[in-house]
Amino acid sequence: MLLEARDITKAFGSFKAVDDASVTLEQGDILGLIGPNGAGKSTFFNCLTGDLKTTSGRVLLEGRDITDVTPELRAGLGLARTFQVPQTFEGMTVLENVMIGAFLRTAHRKEAETKARAVLERVGMSRLADAPARSLGTPGRKRLEIARALATEPKVLLLDEAMAGLNAHEVKLAIDLVREIHRSGITLVIVEHIMEVIMSLASRVMVFHQGKEIARGSPREVTSNPAVIEAYLGKRAAKAAAGRTPAELMGGPDL
Amino acid sequence: MRRLIWLSVVAAIAIAYPLLLSSPFQQRLGALVLLYAIAASAWNIVGGYAGQVSVGHVVFFGCGAYAAMGSYAKFGLSPLFGVPGGIVIAVGLAAIIGVPTLRLSGHYFSMATIAVAETMRLIVTNTDWLGAAVGLSGPTVPRNIFDLSFLSSLPYYYLFLVILAVTLFITWWMTNSRMGFYLRAIKDSERAARSLGAPASRTKLYAYMLSAAFTSVAGALYAMMFGFVDPESGLGILISVKILIMAALGGAGLLFGPLVGAAILVPLEEISNSWLGGRGAGLTFVLYGAIIVLIARFQPGGLLSLFTRRRKPTSDTGASHAP
Incomplete structure (x- = not known):
């Protein structure tokens, strides 16, 4: 169970x-x-x-x-x-939002970034990686929520x-x-x-x-x-x- | 690369300033700008990056100032020996204050920090061992170089410059670490940050303690330069407000924001003081009030945020709509 x-x-x-x-x-x-x-x-x-x-x-x-x-x-x-x-963490980019999740399993910035990029690729948001998260609309934000959560494995x-x-x-x-x-x-x-x-x-x-x-x-x-x-x-x-x-x-x- | 060029330019100006503008008034002004920049940068760690607006930071400033003067006045040692003591006391106090107050959100945290600072000022004012209302003095005549008591402002200027560089370097290093990311996340949504595994309370507390340590150093340097500390200059609420406004004016949460704020406000205050003499003290408060209103109304991100580039999102995957 x-x-x-x-x-x-x-x-x-x-x-x-x-x-x-x-x-x-x-x-x-x-x-x-x-x-x-x-x-x-x-x-x-x-x-x-x-x-x-x-x-x-x-x-x-x-x-x-x-x-x-x-x-x-x-x-x-x-x-x-x-x-x-x-x-959404409004003051961050899309990538940084996902990195917050990735930081749970690693303390290293580079590693967190690599992992966050992989997650963004997986949810189909890699082209938005460097966009400010506040520029996303509802569908983007909902997807970003899922990406962040996935990054915590x-x-x-x-x-x-x-x-x-x-x-x-x-x-x-x-x-x-x-x-x-x-x-x-x-x-x-x-x-x-x-x-x-x-x-x-x-x-x-x-x-x-x-x-x-x-x-x-x-x-x-x-x-x-x-x-x-x-x-x-x-x-x-x-x-x-x-x-x-x-x-x-x-x-x-x-x- | 561009950042590096800008950094070199700023560093070159900072190093050359007291040699180019070498009147005692100008050198003193430069030293004061750097001193307040240290305090405001320290505040920025918890107030800017973590979004926990402390209006009681003077408590830590006072720890440093009293520790430095106390080590001379009470033990006959160089004020320098008081610096580590001041840091230890400030960090310890930050832990004691932070555990209950950092749970409070927004304005409630700010109000709690004011209450703590004012309480501390009243306690010290009524403690004879700490000189009560008169305060403590440093060495009137320097016994040796370790007393760090100079007539010229020039040595202070370079001392402060080094300390500021250290403060900014550690802040920069922190913002690029997991802790810095967590702080920014907590500032935007503590609940979401926690759901992603960020230990919010602990991270905020560490930031608060780190901030307290540097604020304490600023207090010690202040006391050394002026040669004395009393409850008003070491624990007065105006200092908390000054520190906060400098960071907010320049740009809270930006590395060089506090330095920019200090470089604008300190000269402004010095000039208004020299024009208006003793009568200007009340006007300073009015000026600060006006600045708070103006920042809040027109540029909540601070002056430096005018220069941060706004990147446009690429809206070609269908996942992005203008909100």
Whole structure:
């Protein structure tokens, strides 16, 4: 087992944003976290990365308890993430942004630079290496987030809405990139709103609603689950929708 | 290559200056510019590169100044012997102050550093052993060359030039190391930097300690040149502000920014002082306030940022759009 979350609860005051959620992740998995807005998937995600402290529950990476480990040390252990709103280092070039990730495994500038260039090549951004990062638009920034995370040589990569704000063509390119990353042996956790992305990428899906896990399984199983449809569309719509394919109802761009 | 030429030109001007403009006033002015450039460059390490705007750096300045004068006044040693002591105290103090305050973000950190500096000034003002409000004096008549007490400003000028060169070299070396990269990343997004494995708290603390060490040296040099230190000249908030403004005016986060800022502000202050005499002291504050407003409004990156080239991105892969 690569990554495991046991009975995670995260409360803000008396409000439980995540209520007793558990998940296990095997090497080679692509786990999709979905749910309506405010369902708690991002909170759960941030508990896995260490950005938020859990109220109760444990997080284990390769059997080691990392619940109280800081985000920077989790990165060292092989956990990398991207941000929903790209946290680009505005004052740096694209290459330097990626070098920050590469510096995790080497203290030498030359080595970090060589590695960062290789990562940029891999994600198809090498021509932008010396451009100031602030000149990138949303698609570029999203891709840069992934490049930086890859430069840390992660075992598990957590993508927080890496496709949000992209058009259909850009989503396709991003899906290809995620597939390529998966083929290279990196296990993935993806939080995503776009159903199509989950359907085409995830091997397993976990559905959140009001802080609780309401369904899990393969993308097909989950999307035909009445509880899931109800969470997304409400009770009446769920009845009306009986017999239709859920992916159709939940939208997402036609690809 | 171009950088190297520019560097040689600046170095040549700096070395030749006191020989070309050799009146005592001009030499003294030159020495003061370099002295403040050392302090502002030291501030730049944590304030500019790491983006942690300390407004209490005078604490470390005071450590150096008091250590240098104390080693003479209390132990009869050359003020020079106080320098390592001042550095040790400043670095230790930086660690003690930094651990709790560097967790604060933005203005809260700045305010905490002001509070610490003012507290320190009040403590020293009420400590008889440190001369209380009167302060400590250095050797009135130099006993030997190691007292570093000269009538002419010329020896100070070259001493300061060497120390400034060392400060800038170490800063430059740091910015090209992993630590420098991490600091710049933390300045832009601490959360993202940490997610990529940058130990933010530790890196900021190291920068703060390094900055404190050089600021302490600047304080010691200041006390040696003036031959005394009191709570106002060694721990007054105006010095913190001066240091900060020089770095910000020239360009915080740029290697030569503080030097440029010092080269503009020190002469300005000296001239206004000599024109207005003692009455000018209050006006200096007004001047600083005006400069803060102007920098913030028109050139937040400092004057030197006018000259840094803006490279245009090559937008041919589809990954780049104008934001």
